Amino acid sequence: MNIKKYSVALLLAGTAITMTGLPMGMISGTSSLAAADSAKKADINPSSIVDEVLWVVGDEPILKSEVEVMKLQGEAEGVQWKGNPETTILEQIAVQKLFLHQAALDSIEVTETEVSQGVEQQINYWISLPQIGSKEKLEQYQRKSLAQIRQDLRDDFRNRQLVQRMQESLVSDVKVSPAEVREYFKKLPVDSIPMIPTTVEVQIITQTPRVEQEEVNRIKTQLREYTDRVTKGETSFEALARFYSEDPGSARLGGELGYMGRGMLDPAFAAAAFNLTDPKRLSKVVESEFGYHIIQLIDRRGDKINCRHILLKPKVSEESVVAAKERLDSIGNDIKAGKFTFDEAAGYLSDDKDTKNNHGLMANSSANSRTSKFNMKDLPTEIARAVEGMQVGDVSEPFQMVNAKGKTVCAIVKLKSRVDEHRATITEDFQEMKNIVTAQRRQEIIHDWVVKKVKETYVRMNPRYRNGDFEYEGWVR
Known part of the structure; x- marks a missing residue:
C-alpha cells in the first residue's frame, strides 16, 4: 500500500508508519528514538518504522522523508537554512501545500509538455556542470538511473510551477506609481539603497x-523511412518519437506537443500541422527553424490542435x-x-x-x-x-x-x-527601483495571504515543533 494514499483523516502528527503502510498510532516523543521506543512498547519491531508524519496541513501529511530529501538537496546546493533546518523546511513544505491546495481549487494547471521540457532543462543543466559533465556521472552522483531521476523530478517541477502560477495570480494586479517609488526610496537610509x-x-x-546537402538528404530519408514504418503498421509514431526525436521536451511524451494555436508554432510547422485532417496520414517532411519534422495530427479543438512530431537536426x-x-x-x-x-x-x-x-x-x-x-x-x-x-x-x-x-x-x-x-539612483535606475518596490508589495500580499490561509486551515503538528521559530504566525493553535 502506498503510504500517501490511505485516509489522512486517520493521520495525526507524530504517527509512525510501518512497513505495511498503516499508521501505528500516536507517538509523542521528541525524536525518532522516541518513535522506536513507542514501537517497542507496542510490540512492533522498530526496524519496521519507515517514515513518520510530522505535520498535517489540511488533509495533507508532511512526512519525515520529505524533510530529509529537501534537506539533502539544500546541502548539495549550498543552501543556508535559517535557525533549525528541520523547522524551516517543514514550514516551507506546509506553505507549498497551501498554495497547491488553492491552485487545485482555482483549476490552475501545468501541461505535460511543460513538465517534460522543465525536467529536461534541469537534467541538461546538471549535466553541463563541470563536476558532472555527462549522463553517466549524473546517474552516479544521484545514485539513480536517468529514468528514475526524470520521474523524481516530475512531481517536484509540476508543484513548483503550480505554486509559482498561484502566486502570480494573487499579485497580477499589483502596480506602483512613480510617486510611490520616490517616496519609498526617500525614506531609506543611504546604506540601505540597493546596489x-x-x-x-x-x-x-x-x-x-x-549544412551539407548530403546531410539534409540523410535526414529527410530517415524521416521518410519513419513515415513508411508507421504507415505499414510496423511500429507506432509515439514509439519512434520516444527513441529518435531530438526535441527532448516532447520525445518523452511520444512526440506530443499539447494543444497549441498557430501563433505558438513555427510558421512552416504550423502550416503543415493545420493542413492535416486525418490522424492516419502523416505530413510530408517539414523544415522549420529548429530542423526537419514529420507530424501526426491527434485532435482539434476550435482554433487549436494537438499533434505529435519527430524532430531531427542536421549535423554541422x-x-x-x-x-x-x-x-x-x-x-x-x-x-x-x-x-x-x-x-x-x-x-x-x-x-x-x-x-x-x-x-x-x-x-x-x-x-x-x-x-x-x-x-x-x-x-x-x-x-x-x-x-x-x-x-x-x-x-x-x-x-x-x-x-x-x-x-x-x-x-x-x-x-x-x-x-x-x-x-541605485532615481534618475538613472528608476525601472530597477520600481521593480524592487513592486516585488516588495507582491511579497507583502503573498505573506498576508499565507497568514490568512493558515488561520483558516486545519494544522496539527508533532509537539516537538510547537516552540519553533516560524516566519508565519498561526501555525501553533
Missing part, C-alpha cells in the same frame, strides 16, 4: 554554418563551422577598418532574425520589462565569456554557440555600453 549590478548592452552578428561539419568563423572574421576586420559600421553589418549580413532589424541589439527576455540591458549572469554563457574582458566599442573575435532554437551558429559581438555596479 545595481554591472549591466551591459550587446550587439550581435551571427552566421549559420552551411567542422569545415562549415570554420568557414562561418572566417566570414565573421572578415566582417569584424572590415568593421574595425571603418569600411562599415557594426549596425550596418548587422542589418545586411547577420542571420539572426531576432536582432538584425534592430542593429543587432540583443533584447533581454528574462527582465520584468522589455530592455536591452543585461546583468552579466543573464547573458548566454558564450556571449558573457566573450564580453567579460571587452571595453565599450570593442568587437569580439568569432566564436561558436548554440542559439535559443538549439542550432549551432557562429557569432561576433560588440559591447555597446557598460554600467559598472553602483548604488
Whole structure:
C-alpha cells in the first residue's frame, strides 16, 4: 500500500508508519528514538518504522522523508537554512501545500509538455556542470538511473510551477506609481539603497554554418523511412518519437506537443500541422527553424490542435563551422577598418532574425520589462565569456554557440555600453527601483495571504515543533 494514499483523516502528527503502510498510532516523543521506543512498547519491531508524519496541513501529511530529501538537496546546493533546518523546511513544505491546495481549487494547471521540457532543462543543466559533465556521472552522483531521476523530478517541477502560477495570480494586479517609488526610496537610509549590478548592452552578428546537402538528404530519408514504418503498421509514431526525436521536451511524451494555436508554432510547422485532417496520414517532411519534422495530427479543438512530431537536426561539419568563423572574421576586420559600421553589418549580413532589424541589439527576455540591458549572469554563457574582458566599442573575435532554437551558429559581438555596479539612483535606475518596490508589495500580499490561509486551515503538528521559530504566525493553535 502506498503510504500517501490511505485516509489522512486517520493521520495525526507524530504517527509512525510501518512497513505495511498503516499508521501505528500516536507517538509523542521528541525524536525518532522516541518513535522506536513507542514501537517497542507496542510490540512492533522498530526496524519496521519507515517514515513518520510530522505535520498535517489540511488533509495533507508532511512526512519525515520529505524533510530529509529537501534537506539533502539544500546541502548539495549550498543552501543556508535559517535557525533549525528541520523547522524551516517543514514550514516551507506546509506553505507549498497551501498554495497547491488553492491552485487545485482555482483549476490552475501545468501541461505535460511543460513538465517534460522543465525536467529536461534541469537534467541538461546538471549535466553541463563541470563536476558532472555527462549522463553517466549524473546517474552516479544521484545514485539513480536517468529514468528514475526524470520521474523524481516530475512531481517536484509540476508543484513548483503550480505554486509559482498561484502566486502570480494573487499579485497580477499589483502596480506602483512613480510617486510611490520616490517616496519609498526617500525614506531609506543611504546604506540601505540597493546596489545595481554591472549591466551591459550587446550587439550581435551571427552566421549559420552551411549544412551539407548530403546531410539534409540523410535526414529527410530517415524521416521518410519513419513515415513508411508507421504507415505499414510496423511500429507506432509515439514509439519512434520516444527513441529518435531530438526535441527532448516532447520525445518523452511520444512526440506530443499539447494543444497549441498557430501563433505558438513555427510558421512552416504550423502550416503543415493545420493542413492535416486525418490522424492516419502523416505530413510530408517539414523544415522549420529548429530542423526537419514529420507530424501526426491527434485532435482539434476550435482554433487549436494537438499533434505529435519527430524532430531531427542536421549535423554541422567542422569545415562549415570554420568557414562561418572566417566570414565573421572578415566582417569584424572590415568593421574595425571603418569600411562599415557594426549596425550596418548587422542589418545586411547577420542571420539572426531576432536582432538584425534592430542593429543587432540583443533584447533581454528574462527582465520584468522589455530592455536591452543585461546583468552579466543573464547573458548566454558564450556571449558573457566573450564580453567579460571587452571595453565599450570593442568587437569580439568569432566564436561558436548554440542559439535559443538549439542550432549551432557562429557569432561576433560588440559591447555597446557598460554600467559598472553602483548604488541605485532615481534618475538613472528608476525601472530597477520600481521593480524592487513592486516585488516588495507582491511579497507583502503573498505573506498576508499565507497568514490568512493558515488561520483558516486545519494544522496539527508533532509537539516537538510547537516552540519553533516560524516566519508565519498561526501555525501553533
